[in-house]
Amino acid sequence: MNEQQQQAEVIVVGAGPTGLLLAGDLAEAGVKVTVLEKRGAEISNLSRAFAVHARTLEVLDSRGLADDLFALGGRRLGELFLFGRAKVKLSGLDSRFPYVLMTSQYNVERVLRERAAAAGVDFRFDHKVIGIDQADGSATVRTDKGDFTATYVVGTDGVRSAVRQAVGIDYPGEAVLRSMMLADVELDEPPAESPAVSGANGAFCFIADFGDGLWRVIGWNAADQQDDDAPVSSDEIRTALRLAFGTDFGMHEPNWSSRFHSDERQATAYRAGNVFLAGDAAHCHSPAGGMGMNTGIQDAANLSWKLAAVLRGADPALLDTYAAERHPVGEAVLRASGRIIRVAANKSRVVGAVRGAVLGTALKLDPVQHKVTGLISGIDVHYPHAHGEHRLTGDRARDVDLADGTRLYEALRARRFVVLDSALEDSAVARATAEPDGTARVVRPDGYIGWAGADDPAAIAAYLEAHAGKL
Template sequence: MNEQQTEVIVVGAGPTGLLLAGDLAAAGVRVTVVEKRGAEISNLSRAFAVHARTLEVLDARGLAEDLFALGGRKLGELFLFGRAKVKLNVLDSRFPYVLMTPQYNVERVLRERAERAGVEFRFGCKVTGLDQTEGRATVRTDQGDLTAAYVVGTDGVRSAVRQAVGIDFPGEAVLRSMMLADVELDEPPADSPAVSGANGAFCFLADFGGGLWRVIGWNAADQQDDDAPVSSDEIRTALKLAFGTDFGMREPKWSSRFHSDERQATAYRAGNVFLAGDAAHCHSPAGGMGMNTGIQDAANLSWKLAAVLRGADPALLDTYAAERHPVGEAVLRASGRIIRVAANKSRVVGAVRGAVLGTALKLDPVQHKITGLISGIDVHYPHGHGEHRLTGARAADLALADGTRLYEALRGGRFVVLDSTFNDIAAADALATAAPDGTARVVRPDGYIGWAGPDDPAAIAAYLESHAGKR
């Protein structure tokens, strides 16, 4: 592809970059993905939890069923420290559970969609620098230069894009020498996932199906460098300390060691360069929110880039950081609290935390707050002065007058106008249908309400003109 034909360069082909690139290509934007890894999708991955809001994001692209077809377990409840129960099955969603499935299944579904949409991939391509001049950005790589109107760095914690544009990434390492492995268990726990901490260690166990269990473990008494190999005895010891048993663990299928950082980029944008996913924020694996937050970053940014490239108000791009930076910060805080409680070495804390947390989760407000945060369902973007209180809220799926669902209508990156008599719709990709109440609203392509109020065709037209652009 001639470099001048590329409109957006996405650096990084993980779940965040793949969803972003697929959205843009589906909207008619010419996209090139640069990835330093080879073309083969790795069968090793840290992420394993796909939460309700991410499943809604996939549903709005017709991909949820494709992911389900690859296998996994749907869990309506999570158990923490034996007694504490997080009830996901009460969520107001078509997906009131977390889907336990390896990250590579998510990548496979998103890669296939991006390829069908016409995304160009450059694998084995390493970024060496980045320049911005006259409203365009040039990515320097070991395979030559690429120039585009916009660049998005979805290239992970050590993001070359973030470093090239000089965005700070402050934070700290919360825990070192964390172990990760996939194992078979002869005597598996009754509940999955299972989390426990005791005697200066904590472990997380999750059933992947097919007889495999994901183990994340940490032992304060056995700290080693990240590049040190993980032995079976280390994992067994951590399990015995945390749970009192190793569950009859067999030899790991694979294992690795890592440290858990809490970091967030001070800005999500530098000129025409954006950051998303782990390049913008990283945190502990507690709660399984990392991959999900990145995918939702991409869903927020993709339609805005596409709209501006086809004539929408460029100020729309400023809302990306305004909406997503607070979400990243909240996830970082929440996962940090969970991991610190789990890793606390105090015998007193270890003895009471399950009971205390279990009691707290029996209170509806506490249960609602935790399930809403972990699942992503309760994310509400800020709205401006004078805007309707619904503006920025997640739009729940609902049945439409033509027999379809709202999230089916969103497919193709459309805006959906609910309860409007407005017929001469300014945006070719907007659909009009009926809402269940008297408040008209425009649902953005990412499934959030962009405008709400009395049925006002002129106001709806003005919103679509500034936010949708032209094809």
């Protein structure tokens, strides 16, 4: 191997939130990880993501990172408002985090990068991927700065993923809206509720408070459509706000602004040989609901422990469950965000007059409210289980108090399986006792229940042998 060819166990392409969480997880599990990023080392603050939902906060909490993110600022919101009258009540979520944290993606990346660097991840910035070759159970990533070889490669490099293109995975879909505007601004007369969504007169806007004096505005005006590379003027944003809300809220000049188009796309496969896709490289959708970054982070949480386990001797078939579990989630988020954006952008005066009232009435029904909040927050994501398995298998594990005075999500910080309420003796896993209910549980490192039933140490040991490797 020459000096231009570097060896790792896993190569992660892309240093956004998805790639950073994945790389940090793997490194903390003892896996040798290299991250390739085409950008420079500076973290960009020019990003669309701004919402960290409850399930993602749980993911961060189970890594000891939630408090670090809170320390960087942001605003915790227990309610979301749609079209004036429709209220999504996150405050009723069955979680330690019954709200959405409004904070910049910059803050999320900062916390995740510091953790990954401390765990020993090898970062290679200014490296552009130009191809991938697979042979003999490994993959070589060719870049403009040399070649890198690993057992597995994960593309977390966004909607224009070089990894996805290199392995020939299709990315079908369509552009839902073009010429969407994005800006961070100060407001002299801010709205009473935040975040808020409104649409009227052929325009719609989303507006949210970061808690630091800045407001994120996402706007669209059917009468003003320009190319993505066209600069955004202050007047364009003010016009969209006035059309949608009836006021521009005393908007100042933007701190920064950009223009983009909103696509709905999903990769036809999340894997090609030893190459995987996660985050926007696997799925992209409208910013409605703020679910994009969150879905990608949860992709990474699902995949990271499986890669680590297989590298340490678990059944390689475990990796097939990544797409089986996460592809349906990406599809559901794509559908949900698409519905919101289409309702918001509908030009019909009749639709505009009734949508807030109709949505508001529907969201007063508990089953509807529960379904909407569960999907947006990620709390109700459930993974399929085989016929005959316990009904709890595939459910998210609730954070519970343990007999030793700690919490389940604190026990998960060791990046190992946690066995609850079992007589099993195995030094490779964390054992804990919660309030007994007659059911033993094996909680996977991503916080989902992998096995449940009456205590059966032999059955639990067999599950762990296939799924845990030598973690």
